Amino acid sequence: ILVCCLDTLCFAHQLIPLFIFIGGGVTMSFTYLCRLALKNPDVSWDRKNNPEPWNKLEYNQQYKLFTVNMDYSKLKKDRPDF
Template identity: 80%
Template sequence: MSMLALVRKQLKSHPALIPLFIFIGGGAAMSMLYLGRLALKNPDVSWDRKNNPEPWNKMTPDHQYKLFTVNMDYSKLEKNRPDF
């Protein structure tokens, strides 16, 4: 008997476990999506070291890379660092 068949059999006999599986699966999916977003959008991660070795230096001050910020207007920020 395969593992999925065993899980399906247990869920049929204990239907109260179905929400548990849904929430655990949803949480795992959301955490994997967030890790993917961090790997692709975060300026601290450099995938191409030849063409862009320091991606954080090419960011404009109004570039929003955080997922969630409270009461922050990125369009009004000014550059406060030197050019490299």
């Protein structure tokens, strides 16, 4: 299949940017999906040892990918200890 695609690209050079951008988009989507599965506190992979991972977050821990005008190191504790 790969040889067939490479033969097609040799004749149709206008398809090369299409394959590059679609491949980059698929790669970025897969990377973000893996980040959500591994870093998001809403996902629990081990329910016996960590049934509620969202309760183990520190008040100054950043779990969002991108935040605007927010410095997590300067936040004050605003919730009780359990």
